[in-house]
Amino acid sequence: MTVHQLPVELVVFAGWLSELAGRLEPGGGWYGVFAARDPEGLRACFDGTEVPPWDVVESLLQDLGEPADGPRAARGRALHRAAAAVHDRAPGAAEVLAERRRLMEREAAYAETRIRTLAETPGAAAELAWARDDLQRARARVAELGARLAGLQGPRRPDAPAPAVAPAPAVAPARAAARRRPRGARYAWLDTEAADAVPEEAQVVPELPVGGGAAPRGARFGGAPAAPAPAPLPAVDPGQAARAAGNAVYALRRLRAQGRGGEAHGLLCEALAGPPGWLPVLAAELHRAGLAADWATLLWEAASLPPARLAAVAGALADAGRPHDCEQLLRQGVARPVEELAGACAALLAEGHQAEAGALLAAFLRVRTPEDAARLAALDPAGLTAPLLAAARTVSPARERDLLHALRVAGTA
Template sequence: YLDGLLLRLDAGDGWCGVFWQRDPDGMRACHEGREVPPWDVVEALLQDLAARYDTGVVAQEAERARALHAAAVTAYDARPGGREALADRLDVMLREQRYAAERQAALGRALASAATRQEADALRLDLAWSRDDHERATARCAELRARMARLDRRDPGPVPFTAADATGQPLPAGAGTAAAADWFVSAGPVAAVPSATRPTVTTPAPTDPTPTPAAPAPRSVTPAPATTPPAPPTPAKRKRRRGGARFAGAVDDTDAPTVVPPPVAAPVPAPALSPEAPRTPRGARFAGAVQDVEVVRDVDSARPAETVDAVAERQVTDAVDRLARLRAEGRTGEAHVLLVELARWPAARFPLLAARLHQAGLGADWVTLLWEAASLPAERLVAAADALVAAGRGADGEQILRQGVARPAEEIAAAVRDLHAGGRHREVGALLGAYVRVRAPEEAARCAAPDPSLLVPLLLQAARGVSDERHWDLLHALRVAGLAT
């Protein structure tokens, strides 16, 4: 189908021309059937088709293309190792999402101290695109989780996914969809793939179908509904190439028409949460962020596990209300401080926090909270993952473990030794299972160095639980390191 679609388009014009110039290798891989293009790319190619043919015919074509794309993605994900590949790409997109959130905060601070109107206007434009980056990454994370969940259910049907932006409002059908390929990867910010719909243009639409770029382009574009297809930009010379391989349509330090994303409805302000024994967050990124901010009491790691009772539910609701108010007022730094505190709440509250945050349209903040929780001590990290899995949030439970084991080998070894000494054998298995699953065998082997007699058998047992291949790879790495015979 893609071959036929490309034959009807001009490879040197429109979005098709942009894709072929920016990433010929990626387009060729899709043309030859080795990869499935993201739906954003297919949708943009259909936009080119609409510019050449009757719009009504193209609308019917889009329905067929969507069904074929869903079937192709389903078949692609069903290949051996498909779920692991999706998990790896989810990790990448989560990093992209976090980068966008941190950039929003930095741009907000810069805007507050802008010296001239010109500087402020430029910062506002960058901030608008940074918000688009964040919303796009959020939608793609949701889509990847849906595909992973479908594989877990062993459902042969198409991907049951409806994207939602960072405010909880549904995106257009197919928005944020992408296939299992390097289209997801980027060296820093979210890789942009032009969509069939673009943010609202602030200047009058040009009559020339290939307008001259006028302002720096964003690193990502969140699809938004449009009544008429916009004209594709003229491909511009790049200042540098992406570090990844296949980035057809990825915008990187190039030029494009000046645009501003459409405004989204902000959450309704809610009453503030009364603080209990404020605790100062650590890290350079929080410098000055705790001024005039109410934070939630930290929870002692030695405190017995609690069930979610009426008091806990009320505290969760109050915290989410406060977070919504901070977001509505643009107080990004204070919102991040609050998320750091929430990440240290008892594990039993995590499923309820997830539910309340998503109900409030704060799904992006739930992802950030998981990132912060990944730095918890090993015992509490596993407890949080267990609570999420028990509540039916298996993807979140796996995610927090994968992020949590992204620590130096020495720290993992120390955590395992402490858990083993305390008789926490199940926690040891969960931690090492995640560790050997996501780390290279050579890295996992270094974890055994502090105490080979204890750690080598535990690592090999965990690797055997992943696959025979992983077990043999780790055993070989241990032998090369002189830690096993």
């Protein structure tokens, strides 16, 4: 049996990526989504047999709270480029890169069509933001793949004709969607052959993209207009909540068994529109059914809710005795604009959830700069300065000192 040894550049990048993943919570954030939706692709990256798109690496760095221009990101980008350069020199790699680029061009065309449709659809602001985010990711991958292909061609003589960047096939986006698995740039990554293998009768609803990348963007981070705060909801009937959870789990299992991941994702998002008090019951039912990954995905999507709604969900989880889920939800929301975080804190405090507000502020202080914290305090000095300082004390004495300095410079303290 022949043993193939990987080039050192691939081994080093795979080691760096594995070390990065080891610092993340396995069931949360982007890492949890990738692990649940594409375990084989993720494993190939950890093994060094595949190089992920850079935006995937950016998403994992964002999970860790690393700045896009920080030293860890710079080191990762250098290793990623070296690994990609070696990977692309393998026999047949150029053809694979060209095919992936064509797929990404098709994704971009589909996203553009979807944006035009949603722009004329009332009440579709959030979906429109997801589609724009998906378009941005697809375009970034087209550029990345084009640069990798250009690197294989080497420098061109001034008198040489420009190489042909082959046009995307003239496939109508709607027809292409019927042949594809769950849509979105984050899925068209490794599986180029199976992308056309799904029969037309198995058409799925396009899956909404998730924000990520070097800077927070999209509806998850305020890219779409914030919806008005929901009206107070009536008390939840336990029997009604149990029936709704049972029905949701039954539908999810059927959709998963049929490979209809986009519709399953949509069903999870719909659950967030229901009474917050139903979610702890749904969480318990999902875990009993072996669908814990779906609960992690739902929590990740909940982090994009408008501030008052986010606070209501966090409070419902805390009241139901699920403090870990509540803390995870709040941690995942700290990349939002400070204006939205101020609204979430105010809503939590107004509902009597001081501990949860403190957890949100502590998570914010761990991953954001003291200057960001001072901007947050400036939005409501009387209501947020004291809770911010109290949260900083729970993080570390150094963080409290840095925050005090930033508050004095900003004129808040």
